[in-house]
Amino acid sequence: MSFLSRIMVVKSKAHFSAGGNNHPGDLSIPFQGTRKKSSNQARSRVAIVIVSFAAVYCVIGGRLVQYGLAKPDTVSSIGRADNLMASRPDILDRNGEILATDIRTVSLYAEPHKIVDADEAVEQLSTVLPNLNVAEIYNKLKSKSRFQWLRRQLTPKQQSEILALGIPGIGFRPEKRRFYPGGATASHIVGHVNVDNRGIAGMERWIDNQGLADLAAIGMTSDAKLEPVKLSIDLRVQNILRDVVVDAMGKFKSLAAGGVVMDVKTGEILAMVSYPDYDPNKPADGAKEGWMNRMSNGTFEMGSTFKSFTTAMALDSGKVTLKDSFDARFPIRIGGFTIKDFHGKHRVLTVPEIFQYSSNIGTAKMADIVGIAGHKEFLTRIGLLSKMQTELPEVKTPSQPREWKKINSITISFGHGVSTTPLQTAVAGAALLNGGHLIEPTFLPRTAQEAEAASTTVIKKSTSDDMRFLFRWNAVNGSGKNARVPGYNVGGKTGTADKVVNGRYSNAANFNAFLAGFPIDDPRYVVLTFIDEPKTDKGNGAALAGNTAAPMVRDIISRSAPLLGVEPKFGEDGSALLVSY
Template sequence: MSFLSRIMVLKSRAHFSAGGRGRPTMRGASFEGTRKRKSAQAKNRVGLLIAGFVAFYGVIGGRLVQYGFAMPEVTSSILPADRFMASRPDIVDRNGEVLATDIRTVSLFAEPHKIVDADEVIEKLATVLNDLDVKGTYTKLRSNSHFQWLRRQLTPKQQSQILALGIPGIGFRPEKRRFYPGGRTAAHLVGYVNIDNRGVAGMERYIDSQGLADLAAVGMTSDQPLEPVKLSIDLRVQAIVQQVVAESIGKYSAIGAGAVVIDVHTGEILGMASAPDFDPNDPNGVDAEKGWMNRMSNSTFEMGSTFKSFTLAMGLDDGKMNLQSSFDARFPIRIGGFTIKDFHGKGRVLSVPEIFQYSSNIGTAKIADMVGIAGHKDFLTRLGLLSRMKTELPEIAMPSQPREWKKINSITISFGHGVSTTPLQTAVAGAALVNGGKLVPPTFLPRTQAQADEIATQVMKPTTSKDMRFLFEWNGINGSGRNARVAGFNVGGKTGTADKVVNGRYAHDKNFNAFLSAFPMDNPRYVVLSFSDEPKTDKGNGAALAAMSAAPMVKEIIARSAPILGVKPKFGNDGSALLVSY
């Protein structure tokens, strides 16, 4: 650059510098305003950005809270993966024998969105699963879902055969299945579970109601073994009771039957069965629908002359009569258009033991009339025969009684017509007749004598219980209980043959037969009650009596189970003789 050019540049710079110094205030203010506007805009943009992030994550947080409080939805019966292997506790009898346990299994599922040819998949699966629902399976495979159950709880053989088919889009999920080693042996007691291993009936349902179902619902159960639940029943006694009851259906051509063995001092159920029954391993089997009903605890019946036991106990406990009292049973009683007469009428004055022995309706009715309606109702209420029984088993029916008790009601109820109760609660009340007059709530769980004493209720005088033991033994030796006698075990009791109500009227050709017994009568330890619903004779006229159907059931149960229960036989007048076989 030449000298002249440098001079021109310097002048130019001087000119601009002089001009800038001439307007300093205006240009400075303009620059400061621009800077503030840009700063404010930047702050606004940052604020909007922050607000946007807060709103976005606020919505996400709100939805998370909403999902946390929302009830879980069930889709295609699919449980969370960590719940497929959730454990249920084993159920064992009082001696530790397994009644119910979990076994590992797998279930077959499909991912329809991965299925290319549904027809081919069905064709292959049908070669292993012979009873495959083709139409239903095709619908599942052609759906747009990502998961569908195809078959729950496969056998190991079925799993290996399906794996060998090499079908894409299907898989297996491990889970647990409930297994009942005894099958039908204790079906109504133990109950069963559904396909998702949740209790549906019996003690399985009771276990869930005690908190297991709630823990499973929130995923707090795991694949760890739980402490077994021990029941009061003795599997050996249970097997005997179940076999006798099941065989009685065919033996007497009955529509139903049942029996129970109860410890009179603790209230523990040692064995109880109802027939028809079902296999809990296959609760939806062909014959399951007829066997679901537990007739022992969930059905009510007019118990017939077994109720005379309670009527005589009421009269003795009231103090208006004793074993030496007598009542005129010569003439029928006519009341309210009905005639009360005896089936085995003697046409004479009967003592109290004779009223029990001959099962006199007339004598029993006069005892009830002597006590009065209010006293009669109060006594049955104390024995628990008019209210719903409380125990662990969920299937418990509510007894029925007249809305208003009149004299005719009290008279008919005295010999077992007009009030319907469950056979189980009749047996429980029967235990109070022979154990010293204490009503002990029944239980299907182990209970000690001390625990039973804490909850027992004194419902009658000990002297009344002593008199009833005499009457039971008297009838066992001289009356209708003879067919239940077992040598060495001193069995006593009372039969009951009741006409069933059909279409609002009593049908004389349809009977409900029951036998309430206890043994050994010198020191009763167990009550055994059996019943046969509509038993028939060879003539098929339904004229079979309780002495010919229900009593023999008790005899067989006691003969086979008494040694197992530790009851020692006694022979001879003083019980010191021994039975020797050579």
């Protein structure tokens, strides 16, 4: 059989075998193979999708873990987050009322490298912040830096509206904002902070100077609530004092006014006001005039209030007594100047009469008895010529002549030639009334024992007794009548100083002050008021201290004495009672 024939036989056998084992109508086996193949492919595709999603979620989870463990990025233009969130202690008055506290806020920043369209971003931000400096913000957004502050301390509403804009590259950082519930009531005492919550004036700055600023600088402050700082201030008395000062300034259309209430036994400041003042919540609004604390950081010639110190000096020297008299009939002419009395009596005056009539001639002669060296030493001893020591950073050094001559001693005896601060004058006045103890003023609570340890005896007790008598004498018979308050036994001394205008003293511009103590038989508090260039319908010169500064003291004492626990006494011996039905 040929090769070709064998092939044909094999082919025919194979065909016969295939045909014999199949039935023409059975088609299920090929379909089942196709279905199984499709099912396997579907399973493979689902597996691929599951694996893909698992991989994506693993990557996301891994990145989240990475971000959670990573240290926060530091930017040179700002501090760490915990620095920005660092707390300041609350400031309280002596009764626990809040004078300053922290509130949470946020600040707006930008990461310029993430800004897509600076023009659009500025335009959108302007819809929420209408007073935005467009040119400045645009330059920040176009800068090459990686961080820029756009606006500090936003309101919650502003934050919400900016979030709704959805601007990429814009974010918020939590911060603290200082809030002063009383506004301007005690602004010069409490002070204020800057935008970074750092104290820059008043007791706020004092707190930083105690170490808070140093701790913040090295990153050792935190968001933990700090122990509050309690002041000696009585917010009730502070409010009364400011109310009286503001009213007087408006009434007399003066340049400025102020006052202080001080505990003569401890040196604690209960209230202090310098007006114009400012709202520490908006310190920039008062930058022109309001920031100036005239009570401790302004020096003035205090006028006839200085006669209190000259008289005390003469009495304490032992060379003068209350029974002595001095010839005040004729003016004193020295160095081309003529010293005369404003309301001269042109007769011999006793020491109480010199104090009562505020005689320049009589006071100058008492100073002359003590001498130039003794005069300068006494004023230094009582704290009127050196810088006052207290917690407030804003304290000015008094000015005095470089060389004391006789003419200087004479004019200084009645309040011209030495400029000192009103607060210093009140502190020295307290030493005249409290038994002769000079106590540095404090804006923090101080016990009687602490005050005694910090005090210095500057005059004899007998001198202090004499000065209390003279203060009361002047309130009853002299220029202090308008400061009297029924039941509270007020004593004091006026001071009307001519101001220097164009290098010369002008009797048309006065600086008026009144130094008072009450109850004068056993003083507990000193009150000093001043008013700068008061005006009346009769002219500036007619606005004397007895008619301007003295009534301020009266109003302050009448309203605050009951709050300070001073009980009124009526009748000659103080035993009568005022009964109200």
